[in-house]
Amino acid sequence: MKCQHCEKPATFHITELTDEQPEELHLCEEHARTYLMQSEVEEDDVPSIAGALAQHLKINEAAEQLAQLDQQACPLCGITFYEFRHVGRLGCPHDYICFEDEIDPIISNIHSATAHVGKQPRSGAEGTDQRTELIRLRREMEQAIQVEDYEKASQLRDQIAGIEDDRTGEEV
């Protein structure tokens, strides 16, 4: 893919998380640098995912690191970091854990804060950790059905039912 502003190959794929549709930019290193510098200047306007990533990854190492990062996928929902950057939306609650190092600077850039203050759900974070496993199991069951591995699918179904019935943290 070519840079939006010149003929060089686009090595930077930036997604701006704005209030409306996420905006996509494909830029060569030089134009990316110009763009990222400019986003830092306009810092107090729209929170920028680009600005945050630029702070996190040193600009000169960025292309290579980003390419590696883009390949990483969440073991539960399967979303890649590239897809997250591309659409500006995460795939499942576990992404906040598996991409924590990458998401952390983005969040602190958006909110100028790094930790939640305020209300907590009744079952805290433990309930989440137990039940996000269901996302992986259901996905594996779907895949097993697709390849007609019904034995595996039925094992998975029992496992899913077991966790669903475990009302830990839920009102009986």
Next chain:
Amino acid sequence: MFLDELVGNGGEWLKGTGPESDIVISSRIRLARNLSEFPFVRKCSDADKTAIENRVAALINQESKWSDPVNYFRIDEMNDLDRQFLVERQLISRELAESNGARSVLVDSGEKFSLMINEEDHLRIQAVQSGLDLTEAWHRINAIDDFVDSCLTYAYHPRFGYLTACPTNVGTGMRVSVMLHLPALVMTRELEKVFRSLQKINLAVRGLYGEGSEAMGDFYQISNQITLGKSEVELVQQVNEVIPVMIEYERKARDFLLRESRDELSDRVSRAQGILQNAKTISSEETMHLLSSIRLGVNMGLIEVELPMLNRLFLQTQPAHLQKLIGGKLEIADRNIHRAKYLKKSFNLGDN
């Protein structure tokens, strides 16, 4: 059907009652919540979406938990007109109306709360109060949230708080917003200056229908930009503190207009009334614009029109409302004719 019963009235947010209701239209709070055992909506399979709907729909049966009877609508089974009708009433978002797959909304019969299922997040809970009353909206939505939390497991992270599909909503998942009618600040061209200073303290300004919508009828919503690092009560406070300042600015601008250009203002209001009473065809944008002038005139004592009727007309002259009142789908040209007739009738009869 419940929807048809709604057509005739103005909904909670346009009741025009409550503290400071000449300027503050409504107070609204929404919470974004996700269930921990499903992917976020964009990554959900059809089966996931249906399972989420079923789990949330089961809450309706616990009737004792709701103060008013609750209605449940499948948005995917609705026609376009009914969807748009719910958008105009601010019971669902445009995104929910326009997206795909199994999605629905719970609405109480007083329209004081709604719960969208499978929007960008699994749940978007909303509470609305007429006038300036964020504290009451917070108490109500907090109770609903506790009730849902007692039945389902929310996605939560010890440091990031309530987890949402978009990192811009993470933390409290809360948006606190107040809708204001600011015609005098628009006329004196002071509004932009005021909005720039709001942005500096992390408050966002949006039009009548939220993100990306224009400020139809001089209605503006002021809301918190960030959701992490401040408690729910602090977020309510942050918006609450700035509203009296906004009210003061608008009042000063009104006084200025009265002092400096009373005749022009009075002329503008009377002309607006003249057009609304006599037009043969009129668009919804022009209607909103003129109704705004009349609302200003009433609140400044320049003209006598019943406020509840006026507030209701803001809603009932919008496309989907008008079509439901007339009783069927109409092309734009026909809508404009029917709108003119409806306005003429309303102004001549007054509020009955």
